[in-house]
Amino acid sequence: MNDRTTVxxxxxxxxxxxxxxxxxDRAMLYSIVDEAYVCHIAFAANQDTHCIPTAHWRKDDYLYIHGSNGSRLIKALSAGAQASVAVTLLDGLVLAKSAFSHSMNYRSTVVYGQFEVVQDSAEKLAALDVFMDKIAAGRNHEARPGNSKEINATSVLRISLAEAAVKVSDSLPSDKDEDLDLAVWTGILPLKTTRGMPIHAESGEHIAVPDYVKNWAD
Amino acid sequence: MNDRTTVxxxxxxxxxxxxxxxxxDRAMLYSIVDEAYVCHIAFAANQDTHCIPTAHWRKDDYLYIHGSNGSRLIKALSAGAQASVAVTLLDGLVLAKSAFSHSMNYRSTVVYGQFEVVQDSAEKLAALDVFMDKIAAGRNHEARPGNSKEINATSVLRISLAEAAVKVSDSLPSDKDEDLDLAVWTGILPLKTTRGMPIHAESGEHIAVPDYVKNWAD
Known part of the structure; x- marks a missing residue:
């Protein structure tokens, strides 16, 4: 069984x-889920197995997604399909002395279970607020909130993070003893998701540029 | 049916x-598969549906993966499990006037089919050479090649890209007419995978630093 700090x-x-x-470490699980914007969900529907990317966010011990009521993903998961959700952050390529010792550094989790539909309107809105806060903290109070038509056309689903495998590779290359003297460069070629300069859709001084836009770029 | 330039x-x-x-556009499909280092594969095994990340590469009209013969992924796919392979590149967050018009820019593909095992040793090595060239062009000639024990313990599998859905979102926010006058900042917060400064596993002047290491960082 899971306690509150471990997996x-x-x-x-x-x-x-x-x-x-x-x-x-449950904190590692949470940090992976929080850092990534997109997860991949495996599920079966209509005799096929599907792997679909979608935006996700976390609140407490649940991973949330949302989507149009009519989408295949939402319909299958709402109906209780068994699901597996992967969240993967690639941190680098690891170059070793021998071809077969090459590897990658990454932080990843695979969650198993079934999604449940967030039925209550207030809970649904509260969950979507957490999503907006992940995208841009404070934007909740700027963008026009959803109206009842928009809210009713959108489903919010969540899956418990109770059953999750977490795998982290963060190391220098590991070579066999007999390869260590080879004069081959070894090391890590890092990869990182970075934030570029914001693109303004409109010009005009009447629209204030929020701090999360000013501070976006790395 | 697919011709050679379209999907x-x-x-x-x-x-x-x-x-x-x-x-x-088949060129778009190829560019997505080539740019990403990791795909996610959905498959069923032992009554469960799995979503597993793994490194991939492309040769002609096939997506390749490799792994230890004994892994659950390799065993299930070698046995002919129906698979769905997603490759996703996230390009940015798209901030609109209203909460429900927010979206993301991305380039993605989902491939359906069954993997086949590359049985022939020469073909297997040729495929692995293409993988190494994707990681670091020319390193094939530097790292120690696999020996027969390593090669035999590793499976190389491929799936045709014939049945692939490709979806690309690359646009400014799209708002409803009645929201256009709201004084809310709109635009794109770009995201990009970038290459960091290489980490050298060893110091020592006897090891030449290859060009793909010198030229790695953005």
């Missing part, structure tokens, strides 16, 4: 390949 | 949500 593996979240990379 | 939709790759974002 305990179930049969299907026990990491069997490179088990030394398994991470059982 | 024609099947029943399950016809884009129904925001169909105006469907892209039928």
């Amino acid at each position: 305990s593996p179930s049969a299907r979240t026990t990491i069997r390949r490179l088990p030394e990379l398994a991470n059982h | 024609s939709p099947s029943a399950r790759t016809t884009i129904r949500r925001l169909p105006e974002l469907a892209n039928h």
